[in-house]
Amino acid sequence: MSEQAFVQVRDLKRVFDVSKPWLNRVLERQDKQFLKAVDGVSFDIRKGETFALVGESGSGKSTVARMVVGLLHPSGGTVSIDGVSMSDAKAAQERQRLRKRIQMIFQDPYASLNPRWRVGRIIAEPIHAFGIIQGDAAITERVGELLSLVGLHPDDGKKFPHEFSGGQRQRIAIARALASNAEFIVCDEPTSALDVSVQAQILNLMRDLQQKFGLTYLFISHNLAVVRHMATRIGVMYLGRLVEVSDGKQLFAAPRHPYTRMLLDAVPDLAMVGKPREGVKGEIPNPINPPSGCTFHPRCPLVFDRCRVENPPVIDGVACHAVNAGRVAA
Amino acid sequence: MTDKPLPVLPPSRLAQLWDSDLVYSFRSSPITVVASIMALVLVLAAVFAPLIAPYDPFDPASLDLSDGFSRPMQPNEITGKVFWLGSDGQGRDIFSAILYGSRVSLIVGAASVLLSLVLGVALGLVAGYVGGRTEALIMRVADIQLSFPAILVALLVFGVARGLIPPALQEQMTLLVLVIAIGLSNWAQYARTVRGSTLVEKNKVYVDAARLIGLKAWPVMLKHVLPNVAGPVLVIATINLALAVIEEATLSFLGVGMPPTQPSLGTLIRFGQQYLFSGEWWILLFPSLVLILFALSINLFGDWLRDALNPKLR
Amino acid sequence: MTQPVLSVQELTVEFVTRRGTLRALDKVSFDVARGEVLGVVGESGAGKSVTGSAIIGLIDPPGRIAGGKVVLSGERVDNLPPEEMRRLRGKRIGMIFQDPLTSLNPLYRVGEQLVETIQTHTDLNAADARKRAIALLDEVGIPAPDRRIDGYPHEFSGGMRQRVVIALALCAEPEFIIADEPTTALDVSVQAQIITLIKRLCKERGTSVMLVTHDMGVIAETADRVAVMYAGRVAEVGPVRDVIKEPLHPYTQGLMGAIPSITGEAERLVQIPGSMPRLSSIPKGCAFNPRCSKVFARCHVERPELIDVGGHQVACHLYDQASAGKTEIAA
Numbered sequence: 001m002s003e004q005a006f007v008q009v010r011d012l013k014r015v016f017d018v019s020k021p022w023l024n025r026v027l028e029r030q031d032k033q034f035l036k037a038v039d040g041v042s043f044d045i046r047k048g049e050t051f052a053l054v055g056e057s058g059s060g061k062s063t064v065a066r067m068v069v070g071l072l073h074p075s076g077g078t079v080s081i082d083g084v085s086m087s088d089a090k091a092a093q094e095r096q097r098l099r100k101r102i103q104m105i106f107q108d109p110y111a112s113l114n115p116r117w118r119v120g121r122i123i124a125e126p127i128h129a130f131g132i133i134q135g136d137a138a139i140t141e142r143v144g145e146l147l148s149l150v151g152l153h154p155d156d157g158k159k160f161p162h163e164f165s166g167g168q169r170q171r172i173a174i175a176r177a178l179a180s181n182a183e184f185i186v187c188d189e190p191t192s193a194l195d196v197s198v199q200a201q202i203l204n205l206m207r208d209l210q211q212k213f214g215l216t217y218l219f220i221s222h223n224l225a226v227v228r229h230m231a232t233r234i235g236v237m238y239l240g241r242l243v244e245v246s247d248g249k250q251l252f253a254a255p256r257h258p259y260t261r262m263l264l265d266a267v268p269d270l271a272m273v274g275k276p277r278e279g280v281k282g283e284i285p286n287p288i289n290p291p292s293g294c295t296f297h298p299r300c301p302l303v304f305d306r307c308r309v310e311n312p313p314v315i316d317g318v319a320c321h322a323v324n325a326g327r328v329a330a
Numbered sequence: 331m332t333d334k335p336l337p338v339l340p341p342s343r344l345a346q347l348w349d350s351d352l353v354y355s356f357r358s359s360p361i362t363v364v365a366s367i368m369a370l371v372l373v374l375a376a377v378f379a380p381l382i383a384p385y386d387p388f389d390p391a392s393l394d395l396s397d398g399f400s401r402p403m404q405p406n407e408i409t410g411k412v413f414w415l416g417s418d419g420q421g422r423d424i425f426s427a428i429l430y431g432s433r434v435s436l437i438v439g440a441a442s443v444l445l446s447l448v449l450g451v452a453l454g455l456v457a458g459y460v461g462g463r464t465e466a467l468i469m470r471v472a473d474i475q476l477s478f479p480a481i482l483v484a485l486l487v488f489g490v491a492r493g494l495i496p497p498a499l500q501e502q503m504t505l506l507v508l509v510i511a512i513g514l515s516n517w518a519q520y521a522r523t524v525r526g527s528t529l530v531e532k533n534k535v536y537v538d539a540a541r542l543i544g545l546k547a548w549p550v551m552l553k554h555v556l557p558n559v560a561g562p563v564l565v566i567a568t569i570n571l572a573l574a575v576i577e578e579a580t581l582s583f584l585g586v587g588m589p590p591t592q593p594s595l596g597t598l599i600r601f602g603q604q605y606l607f608s609g610e611w612w613i614l615l616f617p618s619l620v621l622i623l624f625a626l627s628i629n630l631f632g633d634w635l636r637d638a639l640n641p642k643l644r
Numbered sequence: 645m646t647q648p649v650l651s652v653q654e655l656t657v658e659f660v661t662r663r664g665t666l667r668a669l670d671k672v673s674f675d676v677a678r679g680e681v682l683g684v685v686g687e688s689g690a691g692k693s694v695t696g697s698a699i700i701g702l703i704d705p706p707g708r709i710a711g712g713k714v715v716l717s718g719e720r721v722d723n724l725p726p727e728e729m730r731r732l733r734g735k736r737i738g739m740i741f742q743d744p745l746t747s748l749n750p751l752y753r754v755g756e757q758l759v760e761t762i763q764t765h766t767d768l769n770a771a772d773a774r775k776r777a778i779a780l781l782d783e784v785g786i787p788a789p790d791r792r793i794d795g796y797p798h799e800f801s802g803g804m805r806q807r808v809v810i811a812l813a814l815c816a817e818p819e820f821i822i823a824d825e826p827t828t829a830l831d832v833s834v835q836a837q838i839i840t841l842i843k844r845l846c847k848e849r850g851t852s853v854m855l856v857t858h859d860m861g862v863i864a865e866t867a868d869r870v871a872v873m874y875a876g877r878v879a880e881v882g883p884v885r886d887v888i889k890e891p892l893h894p895y896t897q898g899l900m901g902a903i904p905s906i907t908g909e910a911e912r913l914v915q916i917p918g919s920m921p922r923l924s925s926i927p928k929g930c931a932f933n934p935r936c937s938k939v940f941a942r943c944h945v946e947r948p949e950l951i952d953v954g955g956h957q958v959a960c961h962l963y964d965q966a967s968a969g970k971t972e973i974a975a
Contacts, residue, residue: 057831066538071538096544099543103542106535106538106539108535111534114540114557114558116558125540129545130544167919168919173539176539195688196860196902196903197898197899197915200903200904200913200914200916201916203904204912204915222831225861225903225904226904228905252906252907265836266832266833266835267836267906268859268864269861269907270861283802283803284831354662
């Protein structure tokens with residue numbers, strides 16, 4: 001890796017206690033149950049790039065996003081941004097300085113804006129919280145500027161969120177993320193609640209803003225096509241683990257992990273070349289009781305004995321015994 | 331709130347308000363309109379009692395025993411004075427007594443609703459937002475509270491307060507004690523509702539967005555969550571206003587409420603029922619009617635408000 | 645040409661509100677042939693789900709069918725009394741919805757629900773109905789169907805549940821199935837399995853399917869023909885390959901360019917400015933005119949009818965001979 005990545009995620013873990021209430025456990029003689037949502041995930045994000053995490057439901061990609069921005073405490077591992085560790089930033093002041101540089105865009109634009117606040121106040125909130133600009137007139141001007149930046153009218157600040165369409169609300173959410181002059185924006189499924197024509201507008205806008213301000217994105221999505229369009233580098237997650245990390249286009253041209261291959265094969269595509277389907281096997285297992293060893297082994301066409309007992313480490317960007325042992329051309 | 335004063339509204343704003351869904355649903359429900367007008371008239375009459383009342387029923391100098399037991403709308407047999415709703419045994423004008431009485435009832439009702447609202451909303455917010463043991467503690471206390479009839483709790487609080495306050499101050503402090511007693515007996519309902527809504531709201535991502543910029547728990551609760559859980563609270567508060575007035579009347583009727591020197595509707599009803607069987611029906615009937623009308627109109631308004639604020643029923 | 649299984653003719657659905665009448669569907673027409681999968685695609689607010697509800701008579705007040713007709717195998721069904729319509733649903737028209745959890749009653753075993761549906765629509769006895777249910781579960785690809793038939797819905801995974809719903813829709817061997825976003829709630833890998841299943845069943849049984857979805861990829865993989873909807877109207881209908889490779893309507897063209905692909909090389913996605921109009925403010929003339937890059941005078945005043953252009957139909961003045969002289973026809 002390069003000398004010092006902008007964002008460093010090391011061995012990140014998160015365990016959720018999904019046990020029933022104490023009384024039920026005692027009566028039903030059950031043990032506590034834990035869900036390993038994220039299990040030892042490491043990756044780097046370079047400044048100015050878009051790193052995408054892709055995976056199906058239960059893969060833990062959103063949990064990683066929430067830990068990276070600090071909404072959720074990791075059960076283990078570290079996240080550091082520009083050399084400052086999130087967990088070390090004990091002093092309130094230092095943490096607040098770090099927060100200013102990180103923002104998040106959420107999936108549901110209908111829930112991410114407080115319905116009782118006017119849009120202008122929503123966008124101004126980070127400006128107030130971080131004390132970026134003083135004076136009401138200056139702040140109003142800045143809010144208008146931000147609204148124009150995302151393609152809305154400065155007067156739109158006087159309206160309430162319900163007066164806007166889904167796409168426009170996502171623009172407002174982006175304006176709020178930019179209000180603190182953030183450098184690093186975590187985007188959790190930013191377009192999956194939007195229609196395709198609106199999705200194109202938002203994706204284009206995000207790219208334009210990235211070029212204009214040199215933004216770094218962590219882009220979470222289940223949509224491989226969107227990820228391919230946006231990402232510089234891509235990490236594929238399966239059941240809380242990172243199974244493959246690769247340069248954007250490379251992942252699609254030459255997928256290495258058997259899960260990645262299966263996923264790519266399953267995507268319905270407009271090209272309609274009538275490709276024969278491999279016939280995807282099975283479904284994602286229950287993450288509370290994941291399979292032993294490599295969690296993908298029950299669905300894997302390349303499975304052999306070692307896969308059932310030993311969790312494969314990520315070597316050269318791919319976590320698969322078969323690939324690492326050279327059993328398949330990688 | 332930090333909202334700046336709004337610029338002068340363009341005239342269309344009023345038209346917009348008139349056309350809004352809430353006002354429309356109000357306009358198109360005649361029962362609600364009638365009930366609200368009735369409630370408003372009763373409240374205004376209570377507030378402006380000193381201006382409206384023809385007599386001051388608490389001024390002993392103005393009372394004349396020979397005015398006693400005048401029938402409604404009929405001249406008194408001795409003095410020839412006409413009392414609209416009659417007079418009681420001491421010659422007190424029932425109409426004026428009702429005006430002043432509803433004033434006391436309303437003050438107790440409104441103040442106790444405010445107390446239970448503030449207490450319940452605060453505890454509910456904390457329970458829902460903080461969760462864990464804090465939540466368990468608050469909600470179990472609420473459960474216990476709700477398993478007693480409100481009137482029993484109020485009686486208990488009232489009794490304890492009686493024991494603590496020196497007898498000399500008791501009469502003056504009654505109103506305050508009543509407010510606390512009724513207020514403390516009703517907070518649990520708010521707490522439950524607010525906790526429920528808070529659990530829903532705190533998982534919405536706008537709360538995450540606020541936490542991301544480093545807002546502490548209290549500002550998030552007050553600035554973001556509270557405005558979004560206010561709707562159901564408003565409904566409960568409206569209906570509870572009627573309940574609190576009735577509760578006050580019940581306490582006063584039982585003799586543990588407002589003293590005769592400062593009668594509320596309940597006190598008036600207590601006096602009145604002594605005369606029921608001796609033929610002086612108006613002393614009981616009119617205060618009771620006002621109490622019923624008030625409770626009914628507020629409840630009808632509250633029912634409408636609940637339906638109007640519930641998006642599922644629209 | 646043989647008689648279509650389903651023919652929708654000038655179907656209009658209106659919602660009466662106090663602010664005026666909103667037209668959710670405006671003279672929508674299309675046919676579905678025997679054994680054909682017709683994809684109905686559109687963005688939210690295009691009216692694709694309302695179309696499905698209107699066909700099966702599930703438009704609740706204040707909505708109503710204000711015009712047009714629905715013909716099922718030659719028989720008009722949109723004006724049937726509610727009781728007959730209820731019998732028709734399930735028996736002749738099967739339904740598959742987005743969320744399998746809402747179509748299955750969590751309190752009953754899967755088998756009970758299947759047997760009940762089979763017995764409602766056929767005169768099989770309980771034992772035969774159960775055999776039939778097991779056969780259906782087997783057909784939709786549920787492993788060990790004789791054991792799984794006694795499971796409760798929550799014991800099935802999302803994909804397996806959707807298979808059960810498909811089996812439920814097939815119970816009475818309907819001639820026509822409406823599948824409303826059947827794969828939207830599923831993960832990509834499971835989605836592919838369900839698509840394959842629907843296609844296979846269609847081919848084997850000769851059932852016609854109306855597949856309502858917002859996902860062009862699903863349409864591309866599954867449908868034979870596709871109808872593109874916009875603001876309650878059909879913008880374009882044609883064989884799926886033609887519509888995707890050579891879309892005619894400017895809206896369809898924009899839509900295709902807006903979809904990122906896993907093989908394409910586009911650095912920048914095509915952007916259609918603005919968004920779908922609200923029902924309360926559908927523009928005069930062509931509903932797409934404020935967002936269209938090729939708009940001309942006629943589009944503002946006259947609504948384009950569906951016209952035949954090289955094998956498929958499109959509702960756009962650009963392709964009408966009468967206005968051909970006024971503007972360049974886009975290639």
